[in-house]
Amino acid sequence: MWLLRPPGVYRPQEDTWLLAEALRTAPLPPGASVLDVCTGTGALAVTAGQLGAGAVTAVDVSRRAAAAAWMNGRLNGVPIRALRGHFGDLVGSERFDVVLANPPYVPALYVPERGKARAWDAGMQGRAILDRLCAVIPLLLHDKGMAMIIHSELCDPDVTVNQLRGANLKAAVIAREIIPFGPVMRSRAEWLESAGLIEPGQRHEELVVIRADVTSL
Template identity: 90%
Template sequence: MWLLRPPGVYRPQEDTWLLADALRTAPLPPRATVLDVCTGTGALAVTAGQLGAAEVTAVDVSRRAAAAAWMNGRVNGVPIRTICGHFGDLVGSERFDVVLANPPYVPAPDVPGSGKARAWDAGDRGRAVLNRLCAVIPLLLNDKGMALIVHSELCDPDATVHQLRGANLKAAVIARQVIPFGPVMRSRAAWLESAGLIEPGQRHEELVVIRADVTSQ
């Protein structure tokens, strides 16, 4: 997969590919409609199209990311409808068979309103976006729909599962991968320790993929 990544757009990395692998083993239902939330370069949207999705929509608050996702779809032969805006804006207007999400989840003292850090920073517990996402996912899924969400163990996978189950979805962790800290996490390791989010000297994290399924509507 060839991907254009303009400056300021999130670079696909371990979390992206862990979610892509989970999608490959899901699998997609026939003629699936797919929504890729916080799409970045559109890597997951492209993956869904290559796996046979009939319609792929990608949404991101970044204009650069939305443009990159559209271009990367074209380059890889996957038609992608891109939307520059918030995923919550789709509630009440559209539903999908599959929702994919690699949202910002890195714990940070502040949530930036702009700049490249908004692609990963998500408040002091890493859940500023995740909590909103868990609230709207049931409203974005079709009957028998499925969501796949990737994030770090540092922002409480149990809370994600609990919120999704509280919305009458069947939810569980289906994939895990331990990775060393990247540059962002290393740069704030002292703060993460002081906040009690990591053990002293810890320089790794576990990524998780959570699957949520609609059982009835």
């Protein structure tokens, strides 16, 4: 996969590839409609297209990210409809067979409105975007639809699972990977310790992929 990454667009890394691998091991329905939330470069949207998705939509609040997703779709032979905006804007107008999400989840003092940090900073508990996403995912899925979300253990996967189950979805952690802190996490490790989000001296985190399925009533 060839990917262009304009300045300020989130670089695909361990979380991207762990979610991509989880998607490869899941039975993606032939011709499925797929929504890639917080798409960044569109790496996951491209992966879905290469796995047989029939229609792929990518959405991101960043204009550069939306443009990058469209360009990377073209580069890799995957038609991608790229939208600049919030995933919540699609509620009430469209539903999808599959929703993929690698949202901002790094704990931070605030949620930035602009700049490259909005691709990862997500408030004090790292859940500012995650909580909104969990609330709208049931409204974005078709019957028998599936969602996959990746985030760090620091954001409390049990909260995500319980929110999704509370919306009548079948939800569980399906993949895990422990990785060393990257530059952003290392730079705020002392603050994370003081906030009680990591243990003293901890310089690693566990990534988790959570799958949620629409269940029959």
